[in-house]
Amino acid sequence: MQVKTDTHDHEDPWIIGGKTHLRGLTLAGLGEYVTSLGEPPYRARQIASWLYDKIADDFSQMTDLPLPTRQALREKAIIGSFRRAAVQVSKIDGTRKYLFELHDGNTVESVLMRHGKRITFCVSSQVGCPLDCRFCQTSKGQFRRNLTAGEILDEICYLKKECLEEADKVNIVFMGMGEPLLNYRSLVQAVGVINEAPGFELGSKRVTVSTSGLPRRMKNLADEGLKCSLALSLNAPTDAKRRELMPAVSKYSIGEITEAAGYYAAKVGRKVTLEYVLLKGENTSADDARRLGKIARRGSFKINLIPYNPGRDGGFETLDEDGIQKFIRELLPYSPTVTVRRSKGPDIFAACGQLWTESLGARAVPPARS
Numbered sequence: 001m002q003v004k005t006d007t008h009d010h011e012d013p014w015i016i017g018g019k020t021h022l023r024g025l026t027l028a029g030l031g032e033y034v035t036s037l038g039e040p041p042y043r044a045r046q047i048a049s050w051l052y053d054k055i056a057d058d059f060s061q062m063t064d065l066p067l068p069t070r071q072a073l074r075e076k077a078i079i080g081s082f083r084r085a086a087v088q089v090s091k092i093d094g095t096r097k098y099l100f101e102l103h104d105g106n107t108v109e110s111v112l113m114r115h116g117k118r119i120t121f122c123v124s125s126q127v128g129c130p131l132d133c134r135f136c137q138t139s140k141g142q143f144r145r146n147l148t149a150g151e152i153l154d155e156i157c158y159l160k161k162e163c164l165e166e167a168d169k170v171n172i173v174f175m176g177m178g179e180p181l182l183n184y185r186s187l188v189q190a191v192g193v194i195n196e197a198p199g200f201e202l203g204s205k206r207v208t209v210s211t212s213g214l215p216r217r218m219k220n221l222a223d224e225g226l227k228c229s230l231a232l233s234l235n236a237p238t239d240a241k242r243r244e245l246m247p248a249v250s251k252y253s254i255g256e257i258t259e260a261a262g263y264y265a266a267k268v269g270r271k272v273t274l275e276y277v278l279l280k281g282e283n284t285s286a287d288d289a290r291r292l293g294k295i296a297r298r299g300s301f302k303i304n305l306i307p308y309n310p311g312r313d314g315g316f317e318t319l320d321e322d323g324i325q326k327f328i329r330e331l332l333p334y335s336p337t338v339t340v341r342r343s344k345g346p347d348i349f350a351a352c353g354q355l356w357t358e359s360l361g362a363r364a365v366p367p368a369r370s
């Protein structure tokens with residue numbers, strides 16, 4: 001399978017409709033931009049604070065900037081690049097799923113959920129997903145393109161604005177639509193901004209990138225010096241089973257991807273989590289549990305079990321609570337750090353593996369040809 005990656009329709013992805021998309025710039029780039037407008041360098045921090053802390057949506061709100069500066073920005077720049085097209089709220093747990101329409105008509109989904117005092121933003125990195133994981137609804141839609149760093153940050157800022165008074169409780173997980181490491185440069189830029197921007201400054205406990213397992217890029221990410229945790233979607237305890245469940249990425253063996261995860265853990269100083277979707281009868285036998293436990297023990301990984309969420313078409317069976325407990329009992333002697341991810345928003349298809357914009361009647365349009 002040929003996977004096209006790291007491409008954008010425009011060679012300067014921060015230019016939209018002839019204007020500079022401010023959230024599409026790195027913080028250093030924002031500094032250069034304000035200087036190019038003839039402004040003093042300290043304006044960059046003022047503007048960054050409006051973009052990422054107070055989440056302004058109009059230049060007129062930037063009241064500590066001189067009027068001519070606001071006017072110049074209005075003529076040459078934009079703050080956000082998309083509009084909210086729909087929102088759904090779960091009747092079960094209040095989880096909110098948003099559909100955003102990008103400037104070219106494509107759409108992506110993001111989810112805002114609460115676990116006790118914590119708030120989690122689950123964000124997308126691509127329009128659709130080029131991978132073909134059998135259990136994941138996103139793979140059923142068409143892959144269109146990567147998001148720009150600015151679009152990823154617009155998603156995050158939109159969600160932040162929805163809970164601005166509680167911004168100190170926010171965690172961000174790159175577990176929405178797409179494979180983040182296939183949109184590597186935008187991911188790195190976006191994580192850099194949420195690590196450093198005034199009003200965010202989120203550390204590695206608060207930011208998690210989840211990957212289907214691209215070993216070279218996992219190692220590159222480790223070397224970036226970012227503050228972020230890594231989760232690896234293992235999902236199968238043997239290469240043969242992984243080939244069935246996640247064909248597109250199974251050219252990398254479990255040995256290679258766990259070696260890369262070990263490299264990440266050593267370099268960043270944080271344990272990597274192995275995610276494991278429980279697909280009844282596929283990867284849930286006692287043997288599977290023991291094999292998974294041994295893999296986790298070898299790399300001193302944490303394990304996060306994810307009960308399968310059927311999409312609209314289903315395709316697999318969900319393990320019941322007894323089955324989950326039995327699986328954990330087999331696992332525990334090998335790997336004491338096991339958690340179960342209790343999915344949120346099942347009634348609005350907001351849970352892991354259920355994001356798929358067409359399900360909201362949304363559009364995905366082909367990239368413009370240049």
Ligand code: SAH
Nearest residue numbers: 136175179210211212233275308309352353
């Ligand atoms: N492409 C990335 C991130 C998106 S998927 C990755 O593969 O990690 C985020 C998590 O949801 C992954 O661990 C994935 O295995 C899991 N997932 C996908 N489909 C699921 C489903 N139907 N039920 C439960 N979890 C699912």
